[in-house]
Amino acid sequence: MAESAGGRRLLRVVILGGGFAGLTAARTLRSVPVEVTLVDRTNHHIFQPLLYQVATAMLAPTDITAPIRWILRKQRNTRVVMAEVHSVDIVRRIVLLDGDVEVPYDFLIVATGSRHAYFGHDEWEADAPGLKSITDALNMRQRFLMAFEEAEKCEDAAARAAWQTFVVIGGGPTGVELAGMLPEIARGALRSDFRRIDTRQTRVILLEGGPGILVSFPQELSLRAARDLAELGVEVRTNALVTRVEQDAVFIGDDRIATRTVFWAAGNVSSPLGSWLDAPLDRAGRVEVEPDLSVPNHPEVFVVGDMAAVVQDGKLVPGVAPAANQEGRTAAKNIARTIEGKPRRNFRYVNKGNLATIGRSRAIAEFGSVHFAGRLAWVMWLGVHIMYLVGFRNRLSVLLQWGYAYFTYQRGARLIVEAKTDNQSPSTG
Amino acid sequence: MAESAGGRRLLRVVILGGGFAGLTAARTLRSVPVEVTLVDRTNHHIFQPLLYQVATAMLAPTDITAPIRWILRKQRNTRVVMAEVHSVDIVRRIVLLDGDVEVPYDFLIVATGSRHAYFGHDEWEADAPGLKSITDALNMRQRFLMAFEEAEKCEDAAARAAWQTFVVIGGGPTGVELAGMLPEIARGALRSDFRRIDTRQTRVILLEGGPGILVSFPQELSLRAARDLAELGVEVRTNALVTRVEQDAVFIGDDRIATRTVFWAAGNVSSPLGSWLDAPLDRAGRVEVEPDLSVPNHPEVFVVGDMAAVVQDGKLVPGVAPAANQEGRTAAKNIARTIEGKPRRNFRYVNKGNLATIGRSRAIAEFGSVHFAGRLAWVMWLGVHIMYLVGFRNRLSVLLQWGYAYFTYQRGARLIVEAKTDNQSPSTG
Numbered sequence: 081m082a083e084s085a086g087g088r089r090l091l092r093v094v095i096l097g098g099g100f101a102g103l104t105a106a107r108t109l110r111s112v113p114v115e116v117t118l119v120d121r122t123n124h125h126i127f128q129p130l131l132y133q134v135a136t137a138m139l140a141p142t143d144i145t146a147p148i149r150w151i152l153r154k155q156r157n158t159r160v161v162m163a164e165v166h167s168v169d170i171v172r173r174i175v176l177l178d179g180d181v182e183v184p185y186d187f188l189i190v191a192t193g194s195r196h197a198y199f200g201h202d203e204w205e206a207d208a209p210g211l212k213s214i215t216d217a218l219n220m221r222q223r224f225l226m227a228f229e230e231a232e233k234c235e236d237a238a239a240r241a242a243w244q245t246f247v248v249i250g251g252g253p254t255g256v257e258l259a260g261m262l263p264e265i266a267r268g269a270l271r272s273d274f275r276r277i278d279t280r281q282t283r284v285i286l287l288e289g290g291p292g293i294l295v296s297f298p299q300e301l302s303l304r305a306a307r308d309l310a311e312l313g314v315e316v317r318t319n320a321l322v323t324r325v326e327q328d329a330v331f332i333g334d335d336r337i338a339t340r341t342v343f344w345a346a347g348n349v350s351s352p353l354g355s356w357l358d359a360p361l362d363r364a365g366r367v368e369v370e371p372d373l374s375v376p377n378h379p380e381v382f383v384v385g386d387m388a389a390v391v392q393d394g395k396l397v398p399g400v401a402p403a404a405n406q407e408g409r410t411a412a413k414n415i416a417r418t419i420e421g422k423p424r425r426n427f428r429y430v431n432k433g434n435l436a437t438i439g440r441s442r443a444i445a446e447f448g449s450v451h452f453a454g455r456l457a458w459v460m461w462l463g464v465h466i467m468y469l470v471g472f473r474n475r476l477s478v479l480l481q482w483g484y485a486y487f488t489y490q491r492g493a494r495l496i497v498e499a500k501t502d503n504q505s506p507s508t509g
Numbered sequence: 510m511a512e513s514a515g516g517r518r519l520l521r522v523v524i525l526g527g528g529f530a531g532l533t534a535a536r537t538l539r540s541v542p543v544e545v546t547l548v549d550r551t552n553h554h555i556f557q558p559l560l561y562q563v564a565t566a567m568l569a570p571t572d573i574t575a576p577i578r579w580i581l582r583k584q585r586n587t588r589v590v591m592a593e594v595h596s597v598d599i600v601r602r603i604v605l606l607d608g609d610v611e612v613p614y615d616f617l618i619v620a621t622g623s624r625h626a627y628f629g630h631d632e633w634e635a636d637a638p639g640l641k642s643i644t645d646a647l648n649m650r651q652r653f654l655m656a657f658e659e660a661e662k663c664e665d666a667a668a669r670a671a672w673q674t675f676v677v678i679g680g681g682p683t684g685v686e687l688a689g690m691l692p693e694i695a696r697g698a699l700r701s702d703f704r705r706i707d708t709r710q711t712r713v714i715l716l717e718g719g720p721g722i723l724v725s726f727p728q729e730l731s732l733r734a735a736r737d738l739a740e741l742g743v744e745v746r747t748n749a750l751v752t753r754v755e756q757d758a759v760f761i762g763d764d765r766i767a768t769r770t771v772f773w774a775a776g777n778v779s780s781p782l783g784s785w786l787d788a789p790l791d792r793a794g795r796v797e798v799e800p801d802l803s804v805p806n807h808p809e810v811f812v813v814g815d816m817a818a819v820v821q822d823g824k825l826v827p828g829v830a831p832a833a834n835q836e837g838r839t840a841a842k843n844i845a846r847t848i849e850g851k852p853r854r855n856f857r858y859v860n861k862g863n864l865a866t867i868g869r870s871r872a873i874a875e876f877g878s879v880h881f882a883g884r885l886a887w888v889m890w891l892g893v894h895i896m897y898l899v900g901f902r903n904r905l906s907v908l909l910q911w912g913y914a915y916f917t918y919q920r921g922a923r924l925i926v927e928a929k930t931d932n933q934s935p936s937t938g
Contacts, residue, residue, distance in 0.1 A: 123654060123925045140569040142922040149702035150923065159704045162658045181662070214926050225552060229591045233610070273578035275588045473913045473921045480909060484902045492902045493571045494579065496552045497643050 090115045090157075093415060094175055094185035096165055096353065098125050098148040100401045101385030102191035104408035106158055112416045116158040117183060119175065122213070123147055123162050127469055129401060130478070131211055132254055135220035135343075136261040137269075137491040143477045145214060146470045165192070168356040170378060187380050187415045190353055190367075191408065194386035194399065197349035197364070204325040208342040211254060220343060222496050224262070227341045228270055231277045238338070244282045245339040247330050249322055251288030252296075253436050255345035256305060259286040260439035263313040268489035284314045285337060287330070289321040289346070294436055294444070296398055301444040304453045308438040322346075348399065350387050357381060362389045371426035373411045379418075382411035390427060397429045401468070406430065435461045440486070519544045519586075522844060523604055523614035525594055525782065527554050527577040529830045530814030531620035533837035535587055541845045545587040546612055548604065551642070552576055552591050556898055558830060559907070560640055561683055564649035564772075565690040566698075566920040572906045574643060575899040594621070597785040599807060616809050616844045619782055619796075620837060623815035623828065626778035626793070633754040637771040640683060649772060651925050653691070656770045657699055660706045671767040673711045676759050678751055679774035680717030681725075682865045685734060687772055688715040689868035692742040697918035713743045714766060716759070718750040718775070723865055723873070725827060730873040733882045737867040751775075777828065779816050786810060791818045800855035802840045808847075811840035819856060826858045830897070835859065864890045869915075 091114050095102045098120035106118050124145040133139040149160045163177040168188070175183040196210025209219050224246070231243035244266075248259040266282035273279075286293070286309065293309075293316065294302045306316050317332075324331035329338050350365035359375040360368040366389035367375060373388060375381040384407035390397040397403050406429060414424040433447035437458060445457035462482065469475050481492050520543050524531045527549035535547050553574040562568040578589045592606040597617070604612040625639025638648055653675070660672035673695075677688040695711035702708075715722070715738065722738075722745065723731045735745050746761075753760035758767050779794035788804040789797040795818035796804060802817060804810040813836035819826040826832050835858060843853040862876035864886065872886035891911070898904050910921050 123658065123923070140571045141926060142569045142924050145924050147702065147923045150919070153701040160702075161662065163662065179662075214924070218926065229552065233590065233592065233608075270578075272582040273576065273589075473909070473917075473919070476909060476913075477906065477921070480902070480905060484905075488902075490579070490902070492906070494552070494576045495571050495574050495643070497570060497647065 091186040091419060092117065092184060093187045093189065094119065094183055095189045095191065096120075096168075096175065097191035097193060097385070098122070098160075099128070099191060099193050099385060100404035101193075101408040102189065103148070103151065104405045105189045105191065105384065105412040106152060106155070108409045108412035109415070110155050110157070112157075112412075112419070114157065114187075114415070114419070116155075117161060117185075118148065118152065118158060119161045119163055119165060119177065119183070120148055121162070121164045123149070124214070125151060125470060126214060127465075127474075129465060130469075131214075131217050132257045132261070134214065134217035134493070135211055135224070135258065136265060137221050137225065137493045137495075138261070138485055139478060139481050140493050141214045141218065143474055143481060144469070146474065151470060165353065168353060170357055170381065173380065185380075187382070187418075189382045189384060189408070189411050189415075190351075190357065190387060191383075191385040191404075192351035192353050192387055194348040194350045194364075194366075196344055197347040198344070199347055201325070204344070207327050208249060208325045208330075208344040210344040211258070218497060221493070223341050225494060225496050228266075228274065228277070228279065230340070232274050240277065241281075241283075242328055242338040243340045244277065244279075245285065245337070245341070246283065247285045247287060247337060247339045247342045249287050249325075249330070249342065249344050250346035251286060251290065251293030251316075251318065252345060253294065255286060255288070255343075256293055256309065257437060258343055258345060259284055259314045259316075260309055260312055260437070260442070264440050264489070265491060267313075269485075269491040269494070285339075286314050286316045287320040287322055287332065288316070288318045291318055293318065297434060297436065297444060297446055298451055301446060301451055301453060305436065305438050305444050308442045308453075312439045312442075348386065354383070354387060357383070359383070364389075372414050372424040373407055373427050374414070374424075382414070384408050384411050390429065392429050400434075402432055403429055435464060437461045520615040520848060521546065521613060522616045522618065523548065523612055524618045524620065525549075525597075525604065526620035526622060526814065527551070527589075528557070528620060528622050528814060529833035530622075530837040531618065532577070532580065533834045534618050534620065534813065534841040535581060535584070537838045537841035538844070539584050539586070541586075541841075541848070543586065543616075543844070543848070545584075546590060546614075547577065547581065547587060548590045548592055548594060548606065548612070549577055550591070550593045552578070553643070554580060554899060555643060556894075556903075558894060559898075560643075560646050561686045561690070563643065563646035563922070564640055564653070564687065565694060566650050566654065566922045566924075567690070567914055568907060568910050569922050570643045570647065572903055572910060573898070575903065580899060594782065597782060599786055599810065602809065614809075616811070616847075618811045618813060618837070618840050618844075619786065619816060620812075620814040620833075621780035621782050621816055623777040623779045623793075623795075625773055626776040627773070628776055630754070633773070636756050637678060637754045637759075637773040639773040640687070647926060650922070652770050654923060654925050657695075657703065657706070657708065659769070661703050667767070669706065670710075670712075671757055672769045673706065673708075674714065674766070674768040674770070675712065676714045676716060676766060676768045676771045677774060678716050678754075678759070678771065679776070680715060680719070680722030680745075680747065681774060682723065684715060684717070684772075684774035685722055685738065685865060685867060687774060688713055688743045688745075689738055689741055689866070689871070693869050693918075694920060696742070698914075698920040698923070714768075715743050715745045716749040716751055716761065717745070717747045720747055722747065726863060726865065726873060726875055727880055730875060730880055730882060734865065734867050734873050737871045737882075741868045741871075777815065783812070783816060786812070788812070793818075801843050801853040802836055802856050803843070803853075811843070813837050813840050819858065821858050829863075831861055832858055864893060866890045 127144040234240040367383040385404040386399040437443040443457035443461040556573040663669040796812040814833040815828040866872040874886035
């Protein structure tokens with residue numbers, strides 16, 4: 081047990097999850113006199129906003145990940161443990177890791193994120209994988225590339241058409257970004273590679289259950305995005321609620337779409353850790369936290385990131401990277417203030433703006449009352465994402481891949497490797 | 510069925526395997542009036558000489574691979590099929606793919622390579638994986654990085670020491686290159702990342718059953734390589750024949766080495782396809798081919814690359830990339846000459862020189878009677894490998910990773926993703 085200069089035992093802060101929220105919390109505690117332990121089930125932090133580019137063979141997994149140890153290597157008061165969290169004993173204030181390792185805490189920050197949800201149809205996951213972890217992304221990439229391989233081998237026209245039809249379920253940012261990339265790859269990168277199939281005949285269908293896509297944006301931008309997708313060759317269907325997913329088809333009521341490749345970007349459910357915190361949960365399993373982000377009746381436990389249900393001005397704070405970072409910072413600062421005997425501050429989400437890209441050279445941007453779209457928004461999107469990437473090497477490498485793809489219309493990461501799909505507990509990466 | 514200008518049916522050449530030998534054969538047939546079908550079980554060509562750098566977290570899989578379709582995209586007379594070869598019917602001249610797809614041929618080029626062999630101890634593979642495919646490399650990387658994670662969690666000193674001990678079995682180029690890289694990573698890249706373990710205490714042991722390492726090189730270079738490895742901190746043991754491999758130990762007779770991580774680079778066995786060619790096989794399962802690289806009594810079937818046992822001047826032609834390329838070219842040219850009614854030419858291996866690198870800034874080089882070692886050899890090694898990499902993007906990306914690692918002592922690809930290990934038939938990648 082480490083000792084502070086004064087000889088008092090240092091208070092122990094345990095952080096669960098090395099995503100945006102958990103990592104920012106750890107970094108904020110750098111110079112606070114506490115002992116920090118960050119637990120993650122993987123060894124790497126993922127830059128989630130670009131995960132879909134790994135799934136679409138644009139980037140390599142290593143381009144958007146960085147070892148958590150490496151990120152925190154200079155932070156001497158912080159220890160990183162790669163392990164699966166078994167449970168949290170909120171009464172004894174102990175985190176139990178797999179292998180019966182007990183990690184006691186004085187303060188706990190839970191940031192284990194969310195996982196894609198199938199609205200009570202978990203059996204759909206096998207045919208409609210989601211996108212949360214690197215393994216998910218490699219699995220998607222494999223299915224996407226294999227579909228063309230199967231189509232090329234296929235003798236039957238109808239079966240071939242099904243292999244060349246891709247359905248993306250969910251009109252949020254992930255679904256739109258996935259769908260927007262597929263036509264370009266099919267018509268550009270793959271076109272000259274196949275002899276039997278015409279990759280230009282590839283169909284990409286985006287299904288959204290609600291009335292519009294990217295509804296978190298102002299309506300004119302959401303409509304613009306739908307128009308852009310249509311121009312790229314994506315069939316956008318709104319008010320299209322999926323009722324069944326099978327190996328070779330997706331159903332919207334009686335409407336059957338023959339497809340062999342379905343990607344799920346429709347719903348999230350929070351990490352099950354919430355259920356151990358004896359805290360009120362909302363429908364998606366998020367923890368309804370206090371204004372200071374702590375758990376009701378447990379001022380020593382904080383929940384941040386996708387796991388936290390933070391209501392501000394009557395609206396839920398969105399599950400985006402900037403919000404996760406801001407929440408992680410606030411939780412860490414409130415721990416520091418508590419130690420210093422100062423009153424805690426309430427969390428306030430500052431929306432610095434929203435960007436979403438729709439395939440090559442297109443994006444939409446919202447900065448307060450300023451809304452715009454097109455190439456300028458796209459360039460801003462590129463800049464912001466490069467800027468926030470962790471690690472100089474990653475920035476350079478991503479720039480290289482993007483430049484290569486932009487000028488050659490090729491894809492640098494068209495590698496099919498069978499990755500073990502993790503149907504395990506929610507990724508804390 | 511395609512027709513040549515003359516209206517004759519085009520002869521069909523089927524190539525099995527998209528490694529160096531198969532790919533070179535396909536490229537050599539570019540302007541020959543034949544229908545070429547290249548079959549590989551993966552979608553990518555692997556630059557084998559750098560595979561160990563994927564295993565040691567230096568490079569990403571996509572840096573050393575390129576889609577075979579993409580490499581051959583401009584070669585209109587060539588079709589690529591991604592499929593597993595089920596069998597070859599040498600009498601009916603048909604290749605049977607999984608899924609009962611029949612591919613008839615007039616000429617067949619078999620280049621399905623080799624797989625690591627355990628000298629009748631296949632049960633060792635689970636604890637001592639080898640290195641042939643990208644999946645193998647990712648599996649090795651995962652074990653290598655996880656060993657440090659486990660050591661960091663480990664309470665027991667002896668167990669921790671076993672996690673920090675790495676054993677490489679086999680003193681050929683792959684074994685030497687693997688062993689040479691490990692100390693640098695342990696002492697450099699990982700040193701500041703761990704709090705409990707001292708990564709400088711990492712032990713790397715290279716075991717060679719014979720009297721020396723890199724025996725394909727002249728003795729003074731082989732001795733120099735051993736000295737270089739020792740200076741890097743690798744314990745080199747020659748005449749050390751492994752008698753048993755277990756989950757937590759390697760045995761040389763009664764001598765027990767406690768280790769949790771063992772890598773196998775000791776032996777190869779040829780792809781089992783040879784057994785379908787009713788041809789004479791040597792001890793390693795290689796096909797003993799005619800001087801023109803065809804199979805005895807089957808002038809329409811050629812075997813090239815690691816699968817072929819080619820004896821020249823009483824010595825076996827080595828299983829290296831240049832030899833594979835030369836054999837693939839000769840087989841393809843002999844098919845062209847046969848079609849043109851010209852006599853076939855016998856294969857003659859031209860040794861353009863040998864290079865092997867031993868960790869950072871060290872290598873040995875042999876060009877005929879010119880032998881040298883050290884930094885110059887290392888720079889030549891770098892240049893040659895960049896030069897022969899397929900694809901501009903890969904060259905640029907590898908340069909970036911190498912430059913980054915050289916100047917920062919960091920590793921860009923320290924990503925642990927569970928890759929499904931393929932204990933399937935030999936990789937034809």
